[in-house]
Amino acid sequence: MEKSVMVIGGGIAGIQASLDLAEQGYKVHIVEKAASIGGKMALLDKTFPTMDCAVCIFAPKMIETSRHHNINIITYSEVKAVKRESGDFKVTVWIKPRGVDPDVCIGCSQCNQVCPGKALDQFNENLMERKAIYRPFAQAVPNVFTIDYEACIGCRACERVCPVNAINVDDPGKDIELNVDAIILATGLETFDPSIITEYGYGRFKNVITALEMERMLSATGCTKGDLIRLSDEKHPKDVTFLHCVGSRSMKEGYPYCSSVCCMHATKEGILVKEHIPDVNVSLFYTDIRAFGKEFRAFVNRAQDEYGLNYIRTKPAEIREDPETGNLHFWYEETLTGNMVLHETELVILCTALVPSRDNAALAETLGVEVDEYGFFVKPDPIAAPLSTSREGIYVCGFSQSPKDIPDAIAEASGVASMVGSFIEKEATQ
């Protein structure tokens, strides 16, 4: 009998686990809540420490996933209920109303061209608008359109123009049931909302942005097509400042743990800023530099020595804006001398805490597994079995297990695929 696995979350960890299992001959169902698989890696411009183009690594994996005969991708969907019956997991998956049949849509975009409804484009971190009927990004898998019902005005222009009758504006959504032998959790990360720390002015000052917004600005497919400008006046900044640990490593606001990738992604973005605008000053205000991966320290040294990035060990208290110029300034204490220094800059990038998917607690309850106080899935034996959850047959990998970068998420995904294979074979022989 065909053995099958459900992977919840179609980011790079879920994609890698699915590809490995599919190659081993298992049928894999990927349940992804967004309109496309891809996760956060789809938003990135380059990756540290090699500065490889993110999409060049990740698009071939997405295509392989979409074409693999053993992989069934179920996007715009969520797990609703799970029962264990004679060893199998019987999973009810809610496919949300998307108004477009993904098996029929040919991605021609005629619907998008006639759509009058507009909404903020979440893929571009809300920095630009998109139509109410949209494809999340050019390389989306599946490469189909979805109706955002909150922005849809109900004119049905899309339905009339669709050449293959893929659109049904009255789509009610549906439940499907799947029997699987094991489940992998790969629900990844979300970002901390920095407007909670009111002193930094995010949401009030146009030139205070987040690191993910910066990724979309630096990316050739992003909101400014790779042109690094200030949002207040569209000028190229001459001085750019990164603040590390915004909402992380804090006992006061946010989360006490280290998000693990921010020192490196700030360094990467700092180098990219220099490559876009060579005469710009770049300063990074850090707590301590956590460059613990292979070649990471050399990457930071190169940023300092070759690119002239200026690392300053301190945490500023409050950012103020000059309303005339849109420039930003703050006082900080030089921790080595105790001197107070006034820092003026034209653009501030907040490297926010990275947190597990906010749906994890509800999903954990549905699945009968545990999450910790922050929402990471709990491993009962973190040393000897770091990829197991508190329930037999349910495994975890990627950022939903603990903060980590892409190579570590991929390594864990391959590890979990191997464990799931062994688990299924063991169950079959019992």
Ligand SMILES: Cc1cc2nc3c(=O)[nH]c(=O)nc-3n(C[C@H](O)[C@H](O)[C@H](O)COP(=O)(O)OP(=O)(O)OC[C@H]3O[C@@H](n4cnc5c(N)ncnc54)[C@H](O)[C@@H]3O)c2cc1C
């Ligand atoms: C600004 C920034 C820059 C970064 N730069 C780099 C870099 O240069 N190099 C590097 O190695 N790392 C970088 N990272 C870290 C990298 O993004 C993560 O390591 C990687 O995305 C983790 O992959 P993942 O699959 O575990 O999670 P994700 O990429 O978050 O994917 C999780 C997927 O699960 C889906 N999902 C969530 N909840 C559910 C649910 N309940 N049901 C169904 N689906 C669900 C999500 O929609 C998503 O598609 C960066 C991170 C940030 C924020």
